[in-house]
Amino acid sequence: MAKRDYYEILGIDRNADQATIKKAYRNLAMQNHPDKNPEDDQAAEKMKSLNEAYAVLCDSRKRGLYDRYGHAGLEGYTPEDIFGGVDFGSLFREFGLGGFGFGFGDSIFEGFFGGRNSTGRGPRRGADLRYDLRVTLEEVAFGAEKTIELSKAEKCLACGGTGAQPDGLVDCRRCRATGQIVMEQRSGHSIIRQITVCEDCRGKGKIVKKACKECKGKGMIRKTKNIAVNIPAGADTGCSIRVEGEGEETDGFPGDLYIVLGVERHSLFERHGNDIYLQKEVSFTTATLGGQVDVPGLDGDLKLNVPEGTQTGAVFRIASEGIPCLDGHGKGDEYVVLKVVTPTNLSPREKAVLRDFETLQQTSGGDNHGEDRKG
Ligand SMILES: [Zn+2]
Ligand SMILES: [Zn+2]
Numbered sequence: 001m002a003k004r005d006y007y008e009i010l011g012i013d014r015n016a017d018q019a020t021i022k023k024a025y026r027n028l029a030m031q032n033h034p035d036k037n038p039e040d041d042q043a044a045e046k047m048k049s050l051n052e053a054y055a056v057l058c059d060s061r062k063r064g065l066y067d068r069y070g071h072a073g074l075e076g077y078t079p080e081d082i083f084g085g086v087d088f089g090s091l092f093r094e095f096g097l098g099g100f101g102f103g104f105g106d107s108i109f110e111g112f113f114g115g116r117n118s119t120g121r122g123p124r125r126g127a128d129l130r131y132d133l134r135v136t137l138e139e140v141a142f143g144a145e146k147t148i149e150l151s152k153a154e155k156c157l158a159c160g161g162t163g164a165q166p167d168g169l170v171d172c173r174r175c176r177a178t179g180q181i182v183m184e185q186r187s188g189h190s191i192i193r194q195i196t197v198c199e200d201c202r203g204k205g206k207i208v209k210k211a212c213k214e215c216k217g218k219g220m221i222r223k224t225k226n227i228a229v230n231i232p233a234g235a236d237t238g239c240s241i242r243v244e245g246e247g248e249e250t251d252g253f254p255g256d257l258y259i260v261l262g263v264e265r266h267s268l269f270e271r272h273g274n275d276i277y278l279q280k281e282v283s284f285t286t287a288t289l290g291g292q293v294d295v296p297g298l299d300g301d302l303k304l305n306v307p308e309g310t311q312t313g314a315v316f317r318i319a320s321e322g323i324p325c326l327d328g329h330g331k332g333d334e335y336v337v338l339k340v341v342t343p344t345n346l347s348p349r350e351k352a353v354l355r356d357f358e359t360l361q362q363t364s365g366g367d368n369h370g371e372d373r374k375g
């Protein structure tokens with residue numbers, strides 16, 4: 001199914017200002033909010049496209065790309081890039097609505113950094129970790145293998161995480177090794193039972209008498225670990241790579257590690273989605289007479305034919321020399337923006353030639369094809 005136009009979704013003009021965009025979004029969000037349409041199972045989907053349209057159009061950079069290239073202009077953007085700029089939580093509070101309908105997994109970042117899993121019983125999952133990794137444009141253009149050094153807490157191998165020497169663990173007396181304290185209170189005919197975690201052993205049922213020498217009784221050890229990361233070709237800033245089981249370890253399962261990419265600014269190329277833009281200076285004679293020039297590409301120099309009579313600011317597209325699509329299908333293009341350089345520090349002879357040229361132009365009355373016709 002073709003993606004709908006963002007302006008159409010919000011029912012606004014292409015030149016609508018920010019206030020109009022917000023107002024249109026507010027009205028539609030009020031109408032379509034799933035809290036107000038409990039029987040409509042399409043409501044969440046509608047809300048999602050409204051959020052997406054708003055997130056793009058309220059951001060001048062994303063809107064600019066969308067205006068120029070349509071949905072293709074935002075192809076390289078991850079959901080975090082699209083939605084990340086808008087604080088939907090406070091926006092919805094401003095509208096007096098619940099926080100539903102963030103468009104992608106509700107709040108992707110909340111789950112990232114631990115804390116979420118502490119509500120359930122049983123073995124706790126360790127906190128997820130985030131690692132910000134800077135990569136170059138070349139690395140995301142071709143894909144790369146990188147190794148990161150991560151310092152994190154892991155279960156102490158010497159004591160298996162108990163924190164005690166082999167014979168150093170005794171039953172907790174306070175809870176009789178159950179880890180729980182049960183309190184009963186009689187109230188009339190009923191008995192109120194309250195179960196709390198034993199404070200002495202923190203719910204473990206065992207007390208450390210002789211601490212493990214490796215971890216000094218903590219059961220955990222901070223270790224530096226090298227982790228290999230595969231940067232996929234086509235990745236962009238904000239992309240996160242999940243490495244299962246490399247998060248913090250508590251007494252149960254380890255959390256995951258999220259490697260969040262940040263692509264460094266390139267000295268020559270500017271990236272828009274999967275396309276790259278390059279500014280290239282050409283001499284005044286090449287621009288006037290035409291010719292072939294070398295332009296840098298991601299994978300070495302490329303040839304560009306500059307046609308006769310090219311003006312400064314002219315844009316040329318070199319197909320499929322941009323960033324590959326993340327899904328492996330196709331590549332973006334390279335756009336070359338030409339800048340014609342006016343010659344300086346001319347010798348007297350060069351100046352004389354140019355004056356002759358100027359005279360010729362004036363006498364031919366702008367008819368500069370005279371010579372061609374003669375020959
Ligand atoms: Zn230990
Ligand atoms: Zn206890």
